Amino acid sequence: MKYYIIAGEASGDLLGSYLMKAIKKQDTQADFRCWGGDLMEAQSGDLIKHYNELAFMGFWEVFKNLRTILKNIKICKIDILLYEPDVIILIDYPGFNLRMAKFAKEQNIRVVYYVSPQIWAWKKNRVHKIKRDVDTMITILPFEKDFYAKYNYAVHYVGHPLLDIINDNTRHDDWQTFKENYKLDEHPVIAVLPGSRTQELKKMLPIMLQMVEQFPEYQFVISKVKGLPLSMYQSHIKNKKIALVEGNTYSLLHHAKSAIVTSGTATLETALWNVPQVVCYKSSFLSYLIAKLLVGKYLKYISLVNLILDKPAVTELIQYECNPKKLKEELNKIVNDNEVIHEIKENYTSLRHILCDAGASDKASKLIVRHDVR
Numbered sequence: 001m002k003y004y005i006i007a008g009e010a011s012g013d014l015l016g017s018y019l020m021k022a023i024k025k026q027d028t029q030a031d032f033r034c035w036g037g038d039l040m041e042a043q044s045g046d047l048i049k050h051y052n053e054l055a056f057m058g059f060w061e062v063f064k065n066l067r068t069i070l071k072n073i074k075i076c077k078i079d080i081l082l083y084e085p086d087v088i089i090l091i092d093y094p095g096f097n098l099r100m101a102k103f104a105k106e107q108n109i110r111v112v113y114y115v116s117p118q119i120w121a122w123k124k125n126r127v128h129k130i131k132r133d134v135d136t137m138i139t140i141l142p143f144e145k146d147f148y149a150k151y152n153y154a155v156h157y158v159g160h161p162l163l164d165i166i167n168d169n170t171r172h173d174d175w176q177t178f179k180e181n182y183k184l185d186e187h188p189v190i191a192v193l194p195g196s197r198t199q200e201l202k203k204m205l206p207i208m209l210q211m212v213e214q215f216p217e218y219q220f221v222i223s224k225v226k227g228l229p230l231s232m233y234q235s236h237i238k239n240k241k242i243a244l245v246e247g248n249t250y251s252l253l254h255h256a257k258s259a260i261v262t263s264g265t266a267t268l269e270t271a272l273w274n275v276p277q278v279v280c281y282k283s284s285f286l287s288y289l290i291a292k293l294l295v296g297k298y299l300k301y302i303s304l305v306n307l308i309l310d311k312p313a314v315t316e317l318i319q320y321e322c323n324p325k326k327l328k329e330e331l332n333k334i335v336n337d338n339e340v341i342h343e344i345k346e347n348y349t350s351l352r353h354i355l356c357d358a359g360a361s362d363k364a365s366k367l368i369v370r371h372d373v374r
Helices: 010-026 038-042 059-064 066-083 094-106 126-133 144-149 162-167 175-181 198-209 230-237 249-255 265-272 285-295 304-309 324-336 338-354 360-369
Strands: 002-007 031-036 045-050 087-091 110-114 136-139 189-193 219-224 243-246 256-262 277-281 315-318
Touching: 002 010, 002 066, 002 094, 010 031, 010 038, 010 087, 010 110, 010 162, 010 265, 010 360, 031 038, 031 066, 038 045, 045 066, 066 094, 087 094, 094 110, 094 126, 110 360, 136 144, 136 360, 162 265, 162 360, 175 249, 189 198, 189 249, 189 265, 198 230, 198 256, 198 277, 198 324, 219 230, 219 249, 230 243, 243 249, 249 256, 249 265, 256 265, 256 324, 265 277, 265 304, 265 338, 277 324, 304 338, 315 324, 324 338
Parallel strands: 002 031, 002 087, 031 045, 087 110, 110 136, 189 219, 189 256, 219 243, 256 277, 277 315
Antiparallel strands: none
């Protein structure tokens, strides 16, 4: 079969690569064409566009780049027609992918959505477009099945693929090797995960790095995204003694005592590695204002950890609260307060139980390769 897969950010590239690997077990003749990143390309995907050209964060940022987005939509439609896939697999990225779902349906191409858009948070009316255009919806968050059931739409909950991914990445450099590779000393590590998008990096990294002088007894190590240039990080690091880890985030989390994390999939990854964290999020004023008006009345939390557990298991510092003073206060708790650390880790244990057993990628691949599943 021919599979056309569309992911618009780093997390989608990661989940998509594992899905492709699982599909190849079911379909030895699988042929992939994709919008994603290096990981999907490494699974023999013919990469058309890298997510670095697609990932725009926030309402204002999307508006500013609307011409580019519309051009990419046109390119994608033409490429789909030329490729003639048996199935299109959409991974989150709703602003773009829901348009592709409608187009594919019009062309009588089977549509599978893997990783549901967060329509339960806002734009719930999108559920009607999904019912119309998506043949098979595969969800990875436990509460999504009940959400869709309210609209009389049956979906398939397979569990979260991060459990598979982390189980596959349990072997790591020992501390001595890790320390030597990144020129670290014996001080405990605080991991800095500033996000995968350019806008996130510009907003979050300067605030996060102000903690370096505040916690001299720790060493700060940044998880660098492969697709972003080194200069983007160096311009913020300047003269600070900070290490960069590229393509080795899980080893970093394995050795970290705590973490500062930009909201996104990385919050869940950090939790599954059992690392206490402070979650940060900051966007342009206009984007925040729009999000507050549209999403604030529906959503109590922004991090996946808190959303899944439905309680404030980890601290979220959003917009104006995301400042050096508040971050210092919260970071101090997760490195020095044993009671807070213990409570966070107990919540992480509950999180693992909720997320179902491993095997999400294999379950999803079977649903996709089988033709009779809706």
